Amino acid sequence: MLDGDEWIINGQKIWTTGGHHADHIFVLARTSPDEVKHKGITFLLVDMRQPGVEVRPIRMMSGESEFNEVFFTDARCPKGNVVGEVNGGWMVAMTLLGNERGAGAAINALSFRAELDKLTAMVKQRGLADDPHVRQRLTKAHTKVEVMRFLGYRALTAFLNGKKPGPDASIGKLFWSEYHKEVTELAVDVLGADALTPSGTPAQTYIRSDAVGSPNSSASWVDVFLNARAGTIYAGTSQVQRGIVGEQILGLPKEPRADAGPWRTIPGHG
Template sequence: TEWRATLFSSGYLAPGWPVEFGGGGLSELEQVIIAEEFARAGVPTGGHNDVFSIQMLGNTLLLFGTEEQKRHYLPRLLAGEDTWCQGYSEPNAGSDLSNVGLRAELDGDQWVLNGQKIWTSAGHLADHIFTLARTDPDAPKHKGISFLLVDMRQPGIEVRPIKMLSGESEFNEVFYTDAVVPKENVVGGVNNGWAVAMGLLGFERGAAASIAPIAFEAEFDRLLQLAKDRGVNNDPRIRQKLAWCYSKVQVMRYLGMRTLTKFLAGHHPGPDGAIFKLYWSEYHKIVTELGVDLLGMDAMVPTGRKPSSAFSTDDAGAPNDSMSWTMTFLNARAGTIYAGSSQVQRNIIGEMVLGLPKEPKPG
């Protein structure tokens, strides 16, 4: 889009990346200031695919990639030449991600992949996928996994869309049948994919902690306006629920400030990101449910425009339509599942943040 092109030419698509790779070379604090101003203005910080390509994969390559991988992929990510999706979950490897069964066997100078991924967001739109595959079936579960960069434009890959509750098909199944990957497309070293995957999930779970609360504040303002439009903003029961939502958003602001402080001290997102992910995803289910409650019967047959993002009711200044609230309500259900379910987040917090004993294994 024209807006994305403007961000790209100004270095604001990836303001923290080194200038040599097309970024802005800005500090962590400067990055947050830019993101906060964008959020307040209600404008996106990039295109729809940039969450996968820049925030997830790009930052992961900066941390784990070879110089050749950085120089080849990073400029292409910024220019939007490649579109990416994430290949983690499988039918038998969801919350237990280390149970990955997609096989990768080295044949000369390339890996040959066979198996399946599922719940792949935007898989029907992407031309590349970063995926976890088992490269050593004899190693312990966490030790025999590699992180591979795969070109999806080959006969050995089939994508099947999955229809969601909303009627759309954002998620997909991806089937690999003798798909090939150059051996140099392993990120972080062979059989070291678990460390790379956890690093990427850290970016996915925690990197937005200092920015997302601003978007939630804007969403709360839309909720308050919806209550006024429906004439129930003086109802004491509704006011109590609105006060609860407001207090949760303020808690998220302070969680974000704590994350920013760690960034400024030079720490990458770690297990602390699980706290924010758990908090915002559980909150978002409740706040969108309240929005649908306020709509009443209008939520049954929603009208108006669909939200520009699955993560908020819409951009600043957009109409407060029943369609945007209903679609966001449906999408919010998935927030407690993707990037690690709420149960997984609680385990991470207990074991890796609080230092509690590990959850006992069944049997």
């Protein structure tokens, strides 16, 4: 709601990674209640160091509390802190998400290659290199890291040609996050109880195995395994990425929508 020169914000936002460290937050706020769905939303930059903003940590299954719920009670934001157009926040959000999903594509293969090399070395050390099931899973992982390398080249080429990340960013996001679940399952299967072994100070956000065993790190392969589950949720779930690929890239018919069937009429949508 606009009050003179300020937006007044009431509501709650969940899963704000690093919110306990932040001094500002981007908020997608409904600014026009009469509009439907993606219309009538504005992208605001809000100061978090004010009385109307409360940050509550959420404890994750890995034991960390890296993300938070943020509550807004009559929080204030200057009228000028709008990113893009008033009621045009959805476009800003889609551009942002395309970049979030696409940005890693060019370099993902590098860290996943390093991780897989580490895992392959562990397999050899443990005398499991002759196990046909382990070999098969390692080979599959190797193939996927190579696919990511070529997806990365494609993303980089598109970027160098001035193309902005769009729906195709969902392919890379879907691919790396599903891959990371599989490969960390393999790591935990290979290591057994040793996968629990920690080694030092608190683990980092979105732990990858490069943290495991490095000096002053308490990250274990189980930490990496647990964090990999979250990878198929944050920045958009795998199901939503498949929907984007199907509808916006392959041009398949749209999924039936609970809010757009003949049983309910949306104002302005017939």
